[in-house]
Amino acid sequence: MSNEDQSANAINHLQAAYLQALVVGSGREADRVVTAALDWALPPQRIYLDIFQPTAYAVGQLWQRNKVSVAQEHLATAIVERQMGELHPLFKPAHPRRRTLVLGCVPDEWHRVGARMVADFFEADGWTVHYLGANVPIRDLVGMAREGAADLVGLSAEMIFNLPRVAELVRAFDKAGLGGIPVIAGGMPFITQPDLAQALNLRGSATNAEAAVTLANQIVSAATVLPTPGPEALAAVAVRTARAEILAAAVARCVAAGDTETDMIAAGYGYVLRMLEAALVAGTPALLDPQITWAHDRQPHDGVAPVQLLARLHHMAAALRALLAAPQGEAAAAYIDRLIAGQQRVMGLVAVA
Ligand code: B12
Numbered sequence: 033m034s035n036e037d038q039s040a041n042a043i044n045h046l047q048a049a050y051l052q053a054l055v056v057g058s059g060r061e062a063d064r065v066v067t068a069a070l071d072w073a074l075p076p077q078r079i080y081l082d083i084f085q086p087t088a089y090a091v092g093q094l095w096q097r098n099k100v101s102v103a104q105e106h107l108a109t110a111i112v113e114r115q116m117g118e119l120h121p122l123f124k125p126a127h128p129r130r131r132t133l134v135l136g137c138v139p140d141e142w143h144r145v146g147a148r149m150v151a152d153f154f155e156a157d158g159w160t161v162h163y164l165g166a167n168v169p170i171r172d173l174v175g176m177a178r179e180g181a182a183d184l185v186g187l188s189a190e191m192i193f194n195l196p197r198v199a200e201l202v203r204a205f206d207k208a209g210l211g212g213i214p215v216i217a218g219g220m221p222f223i224t225q226p227d228l229a230q231a232l233n234l235r236g237s238a239t240n241a242e243a244a245v246t247l248a249n250q251i252v253s254a255a256t257v258l259p260t261p262g263p264e265a266l267a268a269v270a271v272r273t274a275r276a277e278i279l280a281a282a283v284a285r286c287v288a289a290g291d292t293e294t295d296m297i298a299a300g301y302g303y304v305l306r307m308l309e310a311a312l313v314a315g316t317p318a319l320l321d322p323q324i325t326w327a328h329d330r331q332p333h334d335g336v337a338p339v340q341l342l343a344r345l346h347h348m349a350a351a352l353r354a355l356l357a358a359p360q361g362e363a364a365a366a367y368i369d370r371l372i373a374g375q376q377r378v379m380g381l382v383a384v385a
Contacts, residue, residue, distance in 0.1 A: 042072055043082050051087050054108035055100060062111050066119070076122040077156070080149050081240055084112050088145060096326060098333045112145060120152060129158035131252060134177045135186035136164030138197035143190035146219060146241075150186060153241035154248070170201055174208050182213055184248050190219040192323070193306030195232065196268070196313045202233045214251050218244060221310075224322060231314040267363040268312035270356050275305050278351055285347035296335065297344060304348060308367055317367050324374035338379050345372045 046069050053061035069079050091108045094100040100108075133154050137144050144166040151163035162180050164173065177185050185205070189198050198217055205211055214235035222228055222237035229237035235251050238244035271278065279301045286297050311319040331341055349368040353361045 043074075043078075046072075046074075046083055047086060050083050051090050054087060054091060054111060055094070055104065057104060057107040057111075059111045059114065062115065066115055076119045077153065077242065079119065080116070080152070081242060084116070084145075085149070085240065088112060096329045098330075109145065113148070116145075116148060116152070123152040123156040125156060125158040127158050131158075131183045131248075132160045132162070132180055133184050133186055133248070134162045134164070134173065134180050134182040135188070136168035136173055136176075137166045137188045137190075138194050138201060139167055139169055140197065141189050141191060141194045141219075142166045143188070143219070146190065147186070147188035149241040150188070150218065150244050153245050157245045157249070159248075170197070170204050173201060174204050174210065177205065177210055177213055178208065183252050185213055185215045186244065186248075187215060187217040188219050189217060189221065192221050192310045192319055193303065195221060195228070195310035195319075196272070196306075198234070199232050199313050216244070216247060216251070221319060225314070225316055225319055228314050228316065228319075231316060264312040264315045264363050267356070267360040268309050270360040271305060271309045271312060271352075271364050274355060275309075278348075278355055279305060281355055282344070282348045282351035285351060286344055289343065289347065291340065291343070293335075300336065300341075300344065301348060304345075304368075304371075308364060311367055312364060317370050320367060320371055321374060324371060324378055327375075328378045338375070342372065342375045342379065345375060 046065055049068075050062060050065045053059075053065055065083070066079060069083060070076075074082075088109070091100060091105055095102070095105045133151075135147055135151055135154075137147055147165070148163060151161045154161045162176055162182075164176060173185070173187075176182075185201075187198050187201060189195055202215055205213060205215060216236045216238065217229065217232070217234050218238050218240075223239045226237065226239075229235070236247050238247045279298060282301055283294055283297050287294065291297060307320060307323060311317055327341060328338065332338070345368055349365045349372065352365040352368060355361065356364060
């Protein structure tokens with residue numbers, strides 16, 4: 033067996049053991065896996081990217097399919113974060129770079145593990161890092177970038193519905209006269225849609241912590257022309273401005289059709305409208321595609337049958353067309369039509385044009 037095969041085998045074995053430890057919630061067992069990885073001379077960077085990150089994704093998949101509870105996921109994440117703290121001293125800088133990164137999650141973004149990994153990789157590369165964690169208010173991120181004389185700002189957005197906050201932050205930096213500081217971002221939407229960075233006026237995005245450091249070192253001194261926003265931006269503003277009215281009108285349509293669970297419907301619509309705004313801001317309808325399988329897996333466990341979901345999407349498209357001016361309403365409703373077609377597909381129905 034080649035060295036590469038041996039190494040791949042060992043990593044597979046460690047990943048499986050780590051997932052098992054997290055699912056049963058055993059911090060001690062998880063420690064044994066990390067110790068084995070270190071004994072095997074796996075660098076801490078590889079432990080992060082080849083063990084922690086894929087295992088966190090696997091835990092997410094298990095939760096999505098209702099195979100682990102919210103409590104099990106919280107416990108698993110707490111173990112990962114504790115172990116990252118313990119491995120942090122191993123991320124020693126090889127050489128100082130005299131460069132400063134201000135890094136945090138956008139408002140209402142609670143997934144902070146990825147950003148924290150990015151922080152540790154930058155420290156190992158010699159950067160001074162101000163890692164601000166989850167849910168950082170826009171004003172404070174801008175303030176820290178100014179006070180910390182940031183050479184680069186990093187934003188983390190895991191939930192698609194938080195992408196408008198990324199665009200808002202870029203605008204806030206411009207407004208504060210800090211438009212010269214390059215802003216990069218990462219998180220799940222940037223993994224599935226690499227073109228997002230351009231649509232959101234960012235200087236770049238990266239799919240993991242290692243790629244983030246490479247990208248940052250490439251762009252800190254390079255001059256880049258910012259692209260102009262796409263045509264769907266107006267529809268995004270219209271959806272944001274009229275969010276409450278759209279939500280109420282769509283709920284009213286559901287009730288008129290005999291649906292009774294108004295609180296549940298309103299909560300679902302709140303989520304859909306934020307996702308819609310995000311996809312419109314980015315001008316990328318494909319951003320919504322993963323929501324179709326996600327909702328198909330998850331919603332039955334939240335008491336929403338596929339046929340109800342389909343009907344609710346139809347009511348939302350109708351409310352958008354009725355409430356918003358023609359070009360914006362049509363643009364926004366077309367994105368919902370895409371969700372409707374996807375929902376029909378996963379239900380095994382023939383998509384109606
Ligand atoms: C743990 C977890 C949580 C925890 C987070 C706690 C914490 N301390 O971070 C809590 C409980 C808060 C949570 C909440 C929710 N979650 Co959650 N969560 C997860 C889970 C299982 C793991 C996240 C994680 O740690 N990933 C590991 C890190 C290392 O990976 P990463 O974030 O991708 O980071 C890497 C790259 O993206 C990149 N990167 C990241 N940031 C940056 C920044 C820059 C600048 C750069 C360049 C690169 C970069 O580099 C990182 C390191 O290599 C994911 C599963 C998943 N697929 O990620 C679900 C997941 C993201 N959550 C999900 C959902 C639905 C939610 C909730 C809506 C649930 C609910 N109903 O309340 C809320 C939303 C909260 C919010 N508003 O933010 C879904 C999203 C589905 C979708 N279609 O969008 C997922 C995918 C689970 C699933 N499979 O269904 N969650």
